[in-house]
Amino acid sequence: xxxxxxxxxxxxxxxxxxxxxxxxxxxxxxxxxxxxxxxxxxxxxxxxxxxxxxxxxxxxxxxxxxxxxxxxxxxxxxxxxxxxxxxxxxxxxxxxxxxxxxxxxxxxxxxxxxxxxxxxxxxxxxxxxxxxxxxxxxxxxxxxxxxxxxxxxxxxxxxxxxxxxxxxxxxxxxxxxxxxxxxxxxxxxxxxxxxxxxxxxxxxxxxxxxxxxxxxxxxxxxxxxxxxxxxxxxxxxxxxxxxxxxxxxxxxxxxxxxxxxxxxxxxxxxxxxxxxxxxxxxxxxxxxxxxxxxxxxxxxxxxxxxxxxxxxxxxxxxxxxxxxxxxxxxxxxxxxxxxxxxxxxxxxxxxxxxxxxxxxxxxxxxxxxxxxxxxxxxxxxxxxxxxxxxxxxxxxxxxxxxxxxxxxxxxxxxxxxxxxxxxxxxxxxxxxxxxxxxxxxxxxxxxxxxxxxxxxxxxxxxxxxxxxxxxxxxxxxxxxxxxxxxxxxxxxxxxxxxxxxxxxxxxxxxxxxxxxxxx
Amino acid sequence: xxxxxxxxxxxxxxxxxxxxxxxxxxxxxxxxxxxxxxxxxxxxxxxxxxxxxxxxxxxxxxxxxxxxxxxxxxxxxxxxxxxxxxxxxxxxxxxxxxxxxxxxxxxxxxxxxxxxxxxxxxxxxxxxxxxxxxxxxxxxxxxxxxxxxxxxxxxxxxxxxxxxxxxxxxxxxxxxxxxxxxxxxxxxxxxxxxxxxxxxxxxxxxxxxxxxxxxxxxxxxxxxxxxxxxxxxxxxxxxxxxxxxxxxxxxxxxxxxxxxxxxxxxxxxxxxxxxxxxxxxxxxxxxxxxxxxxxxxxxxxxxxxxxxxxxxxxxxxxxxxxxxxxxxxxxxxxxxxxxxxxxxxxxxxxxxxxxxxxxxxxxxxxxxxxxxxxxxxxxxxxxxxxxxxxxxxxxxxx
Numbered sequence: 001x002x003x004x005x006x007x008x009x010x011x012x013x014x015x016x017x018x019x020x021x022x023x024x025x026x027x028x029x030x031x032x033x034x035x036x037x038x039x040x041x042x043x044x045x046x047x048x049x050x051x052x053x054x055x056x057x058x059x060x061x062x063x064x065x066x067x068x069x070x071x072x073x074x075x076x077x078x079x080x081x082x083x084x085x086x087x088x089x090x091x092x093x094x095x096x097x098x099x100x101x102x103x104x105x106x107x108x109x110x111x112x113x114x115x116x117x118x119x120x121x122x123x124x125x126x127x128x129x130x131x132x133x134x135x136x137x138x139x140x141x142x143x144x145x146x147x148x149x150x151x152x153x154x155x156x157x158x159x160x161x162x163x164x165x166x167x168x169x170x171x172x173x174x175x176x177x178x179x180x181x182x183x184x185x186x187x188x189x190x191x192x193x194x195x196x197x198x199x200x201x202x203x204x205x206x207x208x209x210x211x212x213x214x215x216x217x218x219x220x221x222x223x224x225x226x227x228x229x230x231x232x233x234x235x236x237x238x239x240x241x242x243x244x245x246x247x248x249x250x251x252x253x254x255x256x257x258x259x260x261x262x263x264x265x266x267x268x269x270x271x272x273x274x275x276x277x278x279x280x281x282x283x284x285x286x287x288x289x290x291x292x293x294x295x296x297x298x299x300x301x302x303x304x305x306x307x308x309x310x311x312x313x314x315x316x317x318x319x320x321x322x323x324x325x326x327x328x329x330x331x332x333x334x335x336x337x338x339x340x341x342x343x344x345x346x347x348x349x350x351x352x353x354x355x356x357x358x359x360x361x362x363x364x365x366x367x368x369x370x371x372x373x374x375x376x377x378x379x380x381x382x383x384x385x386x387x388x389x390x391x392x393x394x395x396x397x398x399x400x401x402x403x404x405x406x407x408x409x410x411x412x413x414x415x416x417x418x419x420x421x422x423x424x425x426x427x428x429x430x431x432x433x434x435x436x437x438x439x440x441x442x443x444x445x446x447x448x449x450x451x452x453x454x455x456x457x458x459x460x461x462x463x464x465x466x467x468x469x470x471x472x473x474x475x476x477x478x479x480x481x482x483x484x485x486x487x488x489x490x491x492x493x494x495x496x497x498x499x500x501x502x503x504x505x506x507x508x509x510x511x512x513x514x515x516x517x518x519x
Numbered sequence: 520x521x522x523x524x525x526x527x528x529x530x531x532x533x534x535x536x537x538x539x540x541x542x543x544x545x546x547x548x549x550x551x552x553x554x555x556x557x558x559x560x561x562x563x564x565x566x567x568x569x570x571x572x573x574x575x576x577x578x579x580x581x582x583x584x585x586x587x588x589x590x591x592x593x594x595x596x597x598x599x600x601x602x603x604x605x606x607x608x609x610x611x612x613x614x615x616x617x618x619x620x621x622x623x624x625x626x627x628x629x630x631x632x633x634x635x636x637x638x639x640x641x642x643x644x645x646x647x648x649x650x651x652x653x654x655x656x657x658x659x660x661x662x663x664x665x666x667x668x669x670x671x672x673x674x675x676x677x678x679x680x681x682x683x684x685x686x687x688x689x690x691x692x693x694x695x696x697x698x699x700x701x702x703x704x705x706x707x708x709x710x711x712x713x714x715x716x717x718x719x720x721x722x723x724x725x726x727x728x729x730x731x732x733x734x735x736x737x738x739x740x741x742x743x744x745x746x747x748x749x750x751x752x753x754x755x756x757x758x759x760x761x762x763x764x765x766x767x768x769x770x771x772x773x774x775x776x777x778x779x780x781x782x783x784x785x786x787x788x789x790x791x792x793x794x795x796x797x798x799x800x801x802x803x804x805x806x807x808x809x810x811x812x813x814x815x816x817x818x819x820x821x822x823x824x825x826x827x828x829x830x831x832x833x834x835x836x837x838x839x840x841x842x843x844x845x846x847x848x849x850x851x852x853x854x855x856x857x858x859x860x861x862x863x864x865x866x867x868x869x870x871x872x873x874x875x876x877x878x879x880x881x882x883x884x885x886x887x888x889x890x891x892x893x894x895x896x897x898x899x900x901x902x903x904x905x906x907x908x909x910x911x912x913x914x915x916x917x
Contacts, residue, residue, distance in 0.1 A: 181870055181883055183855075185592060186863045194864075213653045213827060217622045220653060220825060221864035224832055236827050238659070241619040242650035247669050251652070251662035258658075420619065422648075423629045447592055450860065454597075454626025457588030458633055 014509030015088070015375060024080065024518030036090045043098040047082055047105055054109035061116040068121060069201050071158045071173075074166035075112070077519040078105070081165040084368040085307040088375035092303035092341045093348040096334045100312040103330040107319050112157060114150065120204040132263055133206040133230070135223060136214040137414045138237070139390060141283060141321040141406045142259050145276030146269050152205050153318055155226070159192040160364060163479055164311075166519040167365035167486070170479040173199065187218035187448045188479035189364070194222040197229045204231070208266040210259060212237040215416035216451055235262040243411035243421045252407035253400065273399055280394045280402050282322030283409075287391050289331040290316075296338040297382050298436045303337050303348040306370045310358075310384040317390035317414055351506055353378035354470075355438040359385045359429040361415070361446030363476030366486045373442070376490075376510035377497050382436045385429070389417040419451035426455050430466045439468065442493075445475045447484070472496045485516055520753055523716065524746035525739045529723035532731060533772065534577050536603065537611040544570050544732035550613035550679055555600065555624055557791065558651045559616045560817050561729070562695040562801060563671050566687050569613070569679070570732040573792065575770045576603040579889050588630055589623070594858040595888035596768045597627035604631055610640040613679065616671055618649045620825055621861065647674050654828040655818050664814035672810070688809035692801050698733050699798040701740045706794050708747050709786045710846050715750040718764070718785025722772040725794045758784035760907045763842045765789040765869065766854030767862040774886065777893050778852065781900040786846040789822065789839060790854065796820040796838075824865035835865075836872055843879055849907045850880035852900070857885050880907055 018026050029044075031037055055062055065072050082101055089097055118127035131152040132143055140151030162169040173195025174188060180198065182191055196202055209230050213220045227234055237255050240248035260271050290313065296302045297309075312330070320327045341348055356379045363369065370381035390413045394405030411421070418425045433441050443459065446452065463471050474492045477483035494511055497503050505511050532538040537551075545551055552564040555574050564571035576599035584605045585598030603609060615637075617628035628646055631637065637644040649670035652659035675681040705724050708716045724743060727736055759782040764775065768791040775785050789795045799820050803812040822835050839851060853869045855862035866883045873881035882903040884896065 177867075181867045183857070183863050183885060185858050186860055211827065217825075217860035218864075220827060221861055223827060224824075224864065224868070227829075236654050238653040238827065240650045240652075240662075242648065245650065247665060248650050248662070250665075251650075251658060254658050419622075423626070423633060445590075450593060450622040450858065451626070453590040453592050454623055455588075455629075456590040458630070460587075 012508040014507040016507070016509035016513050019515070022514045022517045024084065024515050026083070030083075030087065032090045032094070036094055040086060040094060040098070043102070044079065044082070046098075046102060047079055050102065050105045050109055051078065054113050057110075057113040058117045061119065061122050062113065064122050065116040065119065065203070069158075069203070070199075071162050071169055071196065071201060074162040074169040074519075077165040080519055081367070085311075085371060087368065087371040088351070089306060089371070090350075091348055092337045092346060093305065096303035096337050096348075097306060097308040099330050099333050099337075100308050103326045104308075104311055104315045106326050107315055107324055108157075108161060111153065111319055115152060115157065115203050115205060118152070118203075118205040128205055129207045129267070131206045132267070133209040133232070135209060135211050135226060136219050137318070137416065138210065138212050138214055138410055139317050139321045139413065140319065140323065141280065141394070141409060142256055143263070144279035144283075144321065144323065145260065145271040145273060146263060146267070147272060147275050148269055149207075149263070149267060151319075154202060154209075155193045155196075156318055158196045158202065159189060159479065163192070163364040164367040167481045168519070170195075170365075171482065173201075174480055184480075184483075185448055187216070188477055190218035190222040192479050194225045197222075197226040200229060202226070202229050206230070206232055208232050208263065209234040210237055210262075211235065212410075213239060214410065214413060216419060218448075233262075233266050235259060239407060239411055241420045243408065244425075249404055249407075252411065253404045256403040256407050277396045277399070277402055279322045280396050280405070282328075283320075284322075284393050284396070286316060286320060286322055286327060286331070287393055289328070289335065290391055292335065293331070293338070294436075296342060299342060300437075301342045301344075301346055301348065302382075303334065303341050305349060305380055305382055306374065307368050307381075310386050311367075313387050313390075314414060317386075349374065349380045351375070351378045352380035353503070354380065354440045355436065356381050356440040356442055357383055357429055357433050357436065357438050358442045358444065360418075360426075360444040360452045361449045361476070361478055362444050363446075363481075363484070363486070363489055364479055365481040366476070366489055369489065372490065372510060373493065376505050376507055377493065377503065378506050379440060379442075381442075382438055383432070385418055386414050388428070388432065389414050419449070423455055423458065426452060427459060427462060430462060430469065433466075433469050440470045440472065443471055443473045445473050446478045447475055448478060470501065472500075481516070487512065487514060487516070520715065520750060523720045523743060523750070525743050526720055526723055528739065529727045530772075532727050533575070533723065536572070536575055536577065536608055536730070538731065540731040540735040541572060541611060544735055545611060549732065551611050552675075553609060553612045553615040554617070555628070556618055556620050557797065557821055557823065558618045558620050558817060559649075559671070560667065560813050562691050562813055563667060563688075564616065565691050565695060565733055566675065566681050566683060567690065568681050569675065570734075571729075572612075572731070573729040573770075574600050574609070574615075575726070575730060576600050576608070576888070577771075579603070585627075589626065592858060593623050593626070594768075594856045596770075596856055597623045599888050601627045601630050604636045605634065607640075610637050612637055613641060613644060614674070615644075615646045616649075617646060618651045620651050620823070621859075623858065643678055645674065645678060647671065652818075653825060655826065655831060660811065660814055660818060663818060664811050667810060667814055685809050688813070689803070692803065692809060692813070694733060696800040698728060698737055698740070699800055701737065701744055702728050702794055702798045705740070705744050705747060706798065711752075712847070713752045713756045714784070714786070715747055715752045717779055718788065719772050719776045719779055721794070722769075722775050722785075722788065725788065725798075726770060726772065726792065728798075729792060756784070758782055760784070760849045760904045761786045761847060763787040763789060763839060763846060763848045763851045764793075764854065765839055765851060766866070767791055767856040767859045768888075769793070769854060771888075771890060773890050774896075777890065777896050778900050781897045782904045783852070783900055785852075786848055787842040789842060795842060796822055824861045836869070836877075839869070839873070840877060840879065849911070850882065850903065852903070853881055853883045855883070855885050857887055880910065
């Protein structure tokens with residue numbers, strides 16, 4: 001049966017007409033009115049400049065990286081991905097998103113360039129010994145007492161960020177793990193990183209490596225494969241899972257002290273307490289600015305939202321921890337836009353019919369889902385689970401207190417805070433939805449995330465207690481688009497919006513289309 | 520071989536979580552304490568006035584309730600335990616001790632608190648969840664010991680008035696060691712060329728020792744041990760190969776029966792609920808508190824893949840390799856409960872290391888909690904045995 005013949009919207013015109021069938025390739029740029037289209041184009045050019053600056057930093061090493069590492073090729077889709085994250089945005093929301101995206105681009109390309117510059121595969125380099133590798137989802141705060149050293153995040157680039165840009169990046173690595181007998185029900189994020197390790201696709205950086213148990217069971221296990229690929233001294237940071245329990249604090253703080261001693265021993269550098277505490281103040285300023293943003297996000301006049309609000313926070317957690325000035329600059333610039341929009345009562349999301357929080361592990365290959373939700377159904381995504389993770393204010397009145405604060409920030413880190421330490425953390429979204437005046441929660445059902453799936457029934461039962469909030473459950477396979485495709489996800493949302501909410505789409509051309517061949 | 524003494528009785532006991540020995544001990548005034556994971560030291564739950572019972576869900580059928588609460592993508596052991604809990608099958612418990620060592624199990628146990636399970640029968644019932652380190656070392660020992668104090672001993676003392684003094688702990692250690700000696704002695708018979716005990720029979724012994732009150736099961740175990748001393752093996756072994764069984768949770772002796780029915784004698788049990796490790800004596804060193812000795816013992820003996828440090832990772836592989844040598848096994852069967860993250864990776868590592876690096880044949884299998892695919896299991900084990908036999912023949916011709 002040809003579904004298109006049955007589709008009541010088949011003759012409608014809309015924003016999907018801009019694309020070639022089955023791909024994400026657009027025939028022309030999106031029209032948002034003269035001013036916004038021009039603004040969007042100029043910002044696209046700025047991103048191009050950031051990419052150029054990235055290559056210029058070390059053209060030979062980056063070119064060699066492109067040839068050596070399969071995952072690095074996916075970053076060629078960066079500009080295309082940025083366009084996807086901007087789809088449908090206009091006015092203050094468009095400006096806020098672009099400003100934050102510039103910072104994300106600067107921070108990540110800088111990190112990536114330094115990774116290539118410090119890669120021993122491409123010949124000896126002094127830079128390598130100035131870098132300390134952090135595996136998994138550990139932020140850079142604990143290295144703040146070593147101003148000469150550079151924190152280098154592993155895994156995020158080889159899997160997570162690349163998958164945002166190119167849904168086919170993880171497929172190759174997942175298949176490697178399948179060939180080695182890893183079941184497909186194991187977390188896809190961890191399996192991708194393990195596949196990168198098996199294929200020997202991790203750069204060879206760093207004076208030493210901090211392995212850790214962040215955030216969950218599968219990442220604990222994939223670490224045991226990944227670290228075999230690094231021929232540098234390693235330390236395992238074992239952070240308590242029961243982080244709510246004050247009895248675990250002493251051990252958590254000890255882990256931080258252990259990292260400091262290890263780094264001192266391996267690099268010959270001395271921990272600078274003053275520099276550390278000063279950086280933690282900056283970390284706190286970043287977090288406080290986020291709290292300020294939350295106040296605006298709760299109002300109808302907020303420019304924050306969509307895909308970028310979540311990504312900016314994740315980038316800040318993973319790479320900044322107070323050390324990157326452009327994070328502060330972006331936060332302040334966007335805050336001015338937010339203040340103005342609020343003062344003028346500007347509706348920055350004019351198509352919005354619902355305010356929504358997205359919760360639990362997302363489909364990383366459908367990073368721009370919030371844009372689609374907004375453009376197709378008028379669902380404005382206010383925040384996602386990651387926004388509420390890694391936002392710990394670190395006490396700076398003593399070193400001991402600060403170290404515990406850093407440990408807490410890790411324990412509350414990305415994918416850790418809500419999935420470990422007790423069931424009450426996972427169900428915080430109900431109260432957050434109310435706090436941010438949302439009428440809808442999109443619950444991601446990552447089919448491999450045991451920490452969230454283990455409370456499925458409890459989450460469902462709680463819908464009775466929160467009749468004012470619609471909960472839409474949507475399945476995904478986190479990194480593997482072959483199991484649950486982007487269009488499968490769209491169809492699940494469509495079904496809910498039509499059958500339960502009894503609504504008509506804003507743009508019928510976005511309802512059901514095949515973009516499987518796209519990045 | 521003639522029937523093993525008390526084998527039928529052990530089978531009967533294992534058909535219910537609250538079997539007749541459990542009920543008798545409760546009638547005698549003791550309280551039943553449930554747990555699932557090796558990181559909850561059994562010995563601490565066997566202080567005077569209480570007894571341990573490692574949670575199983577025998578005769579599990581439909582697990583729709585467990586699946587509703589935890590989804591179908593969670594290990595079926597966890598779902599079965601939750602199902603049984605909701606059905607009231609653990610209403611005899613006075614407390615459930617757990618640890619956030621595995622995401623699925625700890626979520627399963629959290630439901631006891633969220634849904635108020637057992638509370639109706641016993642308002643004092645509580646679920647206590649502790650933290651366990653991922654590596655070993657002095658700081659880890661201190662942390663683990665402190666968690667045991669807070670989340671087991673203090674709770675037992677506060678809620679049920681259990682004596683948790685050092686002298687009570689020492690007494691519990693002595694009793695625990697006595698039981699371990701008997702179970703280990705029974706297990707030693709598996710090393711013989713033509714053993715007088717099968718893997719299935721030993722699993723009955725080990726499971727009975729884990730699930731029944733120690734003081735009540737011990738006399739039976741002693742009689743079994745005594746019986747083994749005079750038990751004559753079959754003239755010709757019915758088995759074509761000897762295997763070490765490793766992996767995650769196995770509490771169904773029928774699983775081992777299927778393997779042995781296919782021709783592979785299970786000579787060593789290195790899995791959750793197995794005796795290797797699990798039945799080693801606890802030694803209190805000079806100057807060590809009993810609690811620290813217990814904490815050290817469990818951190819040292821645990822072979823859980825959750826341990827991240829390289830030494831422990833290597834130790835796991837060496838441990839299994841030693842079992843192969845010690846028990847004269849022809850190969851390894853590495854089992855993984857479906858959806859278990861820890862053992863899915865460990866199975867990959869075991870397959871690669873044993874087959875490719877150590878030249879010890881290793882079969883990796885995935886299983887559900889209930890024995891629903893016995894036919895497939897039989898086929899795979901038979902094929903594995905054939906490959907072992909071919910290797911033996913090839914070695915012989917060389």
